[in-house]
Amino acid sequence: MEDLVESILDYVRSDYTDYAIMINGEWGSGKTHFWNNKIKKKIESMQLNGKKYTTIYMSLYGISNLEDISKKIFIETTQLMDKGLRKFMNEKAQTNIPEYAKTGIDMANFFGVTQNGKRVDYEDFFSTDDKVLCFDDLERANVDVIDILGYINNFVEHDHIKTIIICNEKELSTKLKSSNLEMKTFIATYLLDKQDELNKKDKPMVEKIQDKIEHVFDKANDYERIKEKLIGETFEYAPKFDYIINGILMRYENNTDLIRFLRENTNLIISTFHKSGTRNLRILKHALNDFKKIYEMVSEYFPNTSNRVMQTMLIFTIAVSFEIKAGKITKDKFMNINDNEEYKAILVSSRILMDNRQFYIKEFDSNYYYNFKSEYRFFKFIEYYVRTRIFDMKIFKKDMETIRKTVDLENLPAYRRLLTEEYWKIPDDQFKEIIEEILEEIKAGKIELIDIVKLFAYFSYFSRKGLIDYDLKILRVIFINGMNISSLKSSYCSNIKEELAKIALQDVEQDMEEVLRHFDILNEQLLDKMYKEKAEEIIKYIPMKMEIFYEKFDKDCMCIPIFKYYDPFQLFQRISCASNEDIVLIKEKLVDRANTHTKEIEPEIKNIKQLKQIVDDYLRGKEITIKNVLLKDLSKDLGYIVDKYKMNFLLKKEEKTEE
Numbered sequence: 316m317e318d319l320v321e322s323i324l325d326y327v328r329s330d331y332t333d334y335a336i337m338i339n340g341e342w343g344s345g346k347t348h349f350w351n352n353k354i355k356k357k358i359e360s361m362q363l364n365g366k367k368y369t370t371i372y373m374s375l376y377g378i379s380n381l382e383d384i385s386k387k388i389f390i391e392t393t394q395l396m397d398k399g400l401r402k403f404m405n406e407k408a409q410t411n412i413p414e415y416a417k418t419g420i421d422m423a424n425f426f427g428v429t430q431n432g433k434r435v436d437y438e439d440f441f442s443t444d445d446k447v448l449c450f451d452d453l454e455r456a457n458v459d460v461i462d463i464l465g466y467i468n469n470f471v472e473h474d475h476i477k478t479i480i481i482c483n484e485k486e487l488s489t490k491l492k493s494s495n496l497e498m499k500t501f502i503a504t505y506l507l508d509k510q511d512e513l514n515k516k517d518k519p520m521v522e523k524i525q526d527k528i529e530h531v532f533d534k535a536n537d538y539e540r541i542k543e544k545l546i547g548e549t550f551e552y553a554p555k556f557d558y559i560i561n562g563i564l565m566r567y568e569n570n571t572d573l574i575r576f577l578r579e580n581t582n583l584i585i586s587t588f589h590k591s592g593t594r595n596l597r598i599l600k601h602a603l604n605d606f607k608k609i610y611e612m613v614s615e616y617f618p619n620t621s622n623r624v625m626q627t628m629l630i631f632t633i634a635v636s637f638e639i640k641a642g643k644i645t646k647d648k649f650m651n652i653n654d655n656e657e658y659k660a661i662l663v664s665s666r667i668l669m670d671n672r673q674f675y676i677k678e679f680d681s682n683y684y685y686n687f688k689s690e691y692r693f694f695k696f697i698e699y700y701v702r703t704r705i706f707d708m709k710i711f712k713k714d715m716e717t718i719r720k721t722v723d724l725e726n727l728p729a730y731r732r733l734l735t736e737e738y739w740k741i742p743d744d745q746f747k748e749i750i751e752e753i754l755e756e757i758k759a760g761k762i763e764l765i766d767i768v769k770l771f772a773y774f775s776y777f778s779r780k781g782l783i784d785y786d787l788k789i790l791r792v793i794f795i796n797g798m799n800i801s802s803l804k805s806s807y808c809s810n811i812k813e814e815l816a817k818i819a820l821q822d823v824e825q826d827m828e829e830v831l832r833h834f835d836i837l838n839e840q841l842l843d844k845m846y847k848e849k850a851e852e853i854i855k856y857i858p859m860k861m862e863i864f865y866e867k868f869d870k871d872c873m874c875i876p877i878f879k880y881y882d883p884f885q886l887f888q889r890i891s892c893a894s895n896e897d898i899v900l901i902k903e904k905l906v907d908r909a910n911t912h913t914k915e916i917e918p919e920i921k922n923i924k925q926l927k928q929i930v931d932d933y934l935r936g937k938e939i940t941i942k943n944v945l946l947k948d949l950s951k952d953l954g955y956i957v958d959k960y961k962m963n964f965l966l967k968k969e970e971k972t973e974e
Contacts, residue, residue: 319550320353326548327358327368327447327477334547335471335478343595345559346481346552347374347451354479358447366445373449375456381466388448446476453482460487464541471545480546487538553594560585563600573610577603580626583687586813587630590682591637602636605701612706617715619740624718627689628697634683635701648675649698654717658693686810691718729753730762730770738773750774750783758793760800764841765808767798768827768834769815775826787826795833807841847880854881857901858893868904874912876919883926887933891946898945902952909956920960927953 326336340346350372358368373387448470456463470476507513507523561581567574577584588599606629613620613628635649652658661676684692696711729752732741741749753770756762762770771794777783778790808814853872856864868877878886890901908916930950937943 319552320357322548322550323354323479324357324361327361328363331475332477332547333472333475335467335480335545337480337482337484337542337546337549338552339482339484339549340552341594342483342486343593343597344552345554345596349552349554350449350451350479350481355449368445368447370447370449372451374451375458375463376452378456378458378463380458381462384463384466444475448476448478449481450478451481453480454484454487460538461541464538464545468541468545484549559596560588560599563596563603567603567607570607570611572614573607576610576625577629580629582813583626583629584633587633587683588637590685591634591641593637593641595637595641598636598640599633601640602633602701605636605697606632608706609697609700612711613715616712617719620715620718622740623689624691627687627692628694630683630687631692631694632697632701634679635698638679639702649702652676652693652695652698654695654714655691655693686813728756730756730766733773734766734769738777746782750777754793757797757801760797760803762797762801764798764801764805764834764837765811765814767794767801768830770794771830772823772827775823779823779826791829794830798830798833798837802837802841805837805841807845808838811838843880846875846877849875850877850880853877854886854889857889858897861893861897861900865900865904873908874915876916878916878922878926879919881922883922883929886922887926887929890949891933891942895942895945898942898949902945902949905956906952909959913959917960920957923953923960924957927957 323336323338326332338346338349355370355372358370361368371388373384375384378384378387448467450463450467453460453463467478467480471478504513504524512523513520564574564577564581567577584599584603591598609628609632610625613625638648652661658676662680680692694714696707696714699710700706729749733749733753753762757767757770771790774783774785774790774794775787778785778787849871853864853867854877856867871877890898893901927950930946930953934943934947934950
């Protein structure tokens with residue numbers, strides 16, 4: 316981000332420019348905040364050739380004609396020229412004039428009330444080499460964008476004023492195409508009718524009309540032409556959201572419990588934000604503000620609510636806020652879901668019923684709760700609060716009573732209790748018993764592999780704090796032995812980073828190194844085991860159930876080295892029994908796969924090479940038949956795949972040599 320700031324300042328410092336620059340970014344991503352807090356302050360602190368720069372900011376939001384822009388510039392400049400006003404602002408360390416104050420100043424100027432005794436300071440008024448214009452919200456103006464850019468070009472080309480334009484080009488493009496769409500469609504249809512094109516069946520009617528609209532009303536090209544003339548550089552504003560989100564959380568520093576919870580779950584906030592598919596920080600700020608209210612109400616009325624439930628509430632609040640406020644859905648998608656049980660019922664029925672609402676809820680759940688297990692995932696009082704802005708106490712208490720009855724800590728396994736709620740909430744008289752119960756389950760390998768790793772972090776922390784009477788070396792041996800037993804029935808963990816991020820403990824990283832190394836070894840073995848089972852499951856459909864094979868292969872095997880885990884002799888036997896058509900299809904899929912996923916499937920090269928040799932040995936001395944010709948073609952393409960791997964290997968070797 317500092318590089319972007321410096322690039323913009325380089326433009327301002329340039330002695331002579333006849334172009335403007337553009338800062339492009341999505342709505343709500345913080346472009347205006349970036350201008351106010353990074354760029355504006357830096358520019359106004361600069362001094363070149365004995366002059367200090369003055370910035371003049373104008374939002375074009377709602378501007379309905381070019382005269383309004385002129386008025387805004389005049390108002391901004393005349394206010395900045397008022398010496399009394401500048402003196403007052405300097406004394407008060409005031410950097411911006413409030414909008415309501417501008418109104419009063421404008422009226423005072425109109426009625427001749429001035430402190431300087433004159434209306435215009437002409438020396439300042441004619442000076443252009445110390446001004447920087449900033450036009451924001453270009454896409455939100457109610458004036459033709461082409462006209463606005465032409466207007467701005469006067470300042471840039473003739474007066475050489477440094478000019479910065481802030482906008483969302485994606486929305487600008489949509490606006491250019493969709494403006495006056497009904498009128499454009501009518502005219503396009505009229506022209507097609509006159510040209511006797513309407514009744515021809517050469518292409519769909521919608522496509523014809525769209526093509527004609529683009530041909531006749533090609534505003535996008537006009538925009539590109541004037542942009543090319545006016546804009547010298549376009550900078551993409553893509554902030555580091557992790558850093559910005561941490562800044563957003565600072566507003567809750569006065570609430571000790573809330574800020575601690577949010578800090579501990581920063582990764583959940585960032586993850587949910589990314590899953591929303593937007594860069595709109597404005598919605599995230601509103602969502603976190605809503606969650607503040609939710610957190611405080613839950614803490615007051617239901618203080619023993621588990622940490623896992625609170626985490627789920629955080630995810631749900633952010634997710635629902637983005638889905639509704641980013642305009643992804645209509646509000647009624649959630650409106651008719653009354654509770655968590657109904658939500659779960661919809662998830663089950665979505666596999667069977669052809670209903671848009673069912674499919675949306677399924678997509679919502681699989682997106683935002685991917686790799687996050689929680690029995691209670693829908694909170695009616697939160698959905699109602701986000702949708703209506705009303706915090707309904709009746710719905711709130713009903714939801715929370717249901718949660719209290721269904722998420723019963725007393726019935727949770729001891730290890731799950733430690734992982735899903737803050738350890739300090741466990742009563743002292745239960746703590747020792749819980750620790751011993753967890754250790755017994757670890758020794759017996761009854762706990763999932765990744766959970767054992769997370770538990771070790773807690774036990775390491777407890778040992779260092781003196782909460783348990785176990786030496787770290789002894790604990791490490793117990794946990795590693797338990798991991799070995801657990802790995803026999805555990806599943807491969809694909810989201811290690813996300814899982815380990817749930818451990819909100821400090822100063823245990825060094826203790827974890829050996830356990831994490833051992834986990835990585837066991838997890839890789841589980842990956843091999845998973846792929847081997849997948850290979851056996853999928854390849855068994857050759858040659859009798861090829862439709863199922865193609866479906867599963869396309870879905871699950873295009874970018875994983877599945878043939879590393881299947882015996883080449885058995886694979887050849889199955890392929891050789893397939894129909895001629897299927898042999899051709901298999902061959903084409905293998906080549907396409909090697910071309911598109913060369914790096915990912917490289918580990919299977921040894922078996923591919925062996926499969927080619929098996930095919931060649933089989934064909935040696937065989938009579939020429941259609942099947943044998945196709946098998947020979949298969950061998951040739953297998954050779955192509957092997958050579959492609961070799962080429963990839965040589966390229967990597969050359970890269971290492973150059974390094």
